[in-house]
Amino acid sequence: MSQRYFTFDDLRVILREAAGLADESVGDDALDMPFEELGLESLAVLETGSRIEREYGITLDDSYLTEVKTPRALLEMVNEELAAAAA
Template sequence: MATQHFTLEDLKRILLEGAGADENVDLNGDILDTEFEELGYESLALLETCGRIEREYAITLDDSVMSEAKTPRALVAAVNEYLAPVAPVAA
């Protein structure tokens, strides 16, 4: 079974498609640990981003993901937790 993996590049693409980019922010720079608010993405933009991630990757994120994932690194890690295959339970 193929395992999906969510990357920073995937996140950047979805952010740009959903909310665009603040012209004062370079998403190609080192943004992994920069808070979304500093990048110009408020809660509504992040809500749209999470919705796009859910649709594209066929997952359902907990509401806490949006409120707790304050940086791209945290959001990428959270999404990848949902995409990780569940190990079968031994009988």
């Protein structure tokens, strides 16, 4: 089985669809911006995590999702789970 990666582009699509962010809100400079600065509250991050779980067939730790602060941190968590699932 080939390993699948979750990219920033994948996350952008989910943030736009699940959290209702405008296209310009999640530009390349948003990778290290706190979710609050992007206009996301913790419930929106949890909804984003739920959507990722459904679409990618992985389980994300809710307690970590409530602590994750930036898109980069979320990407790292998702890719760690994807790698573990592929192993």
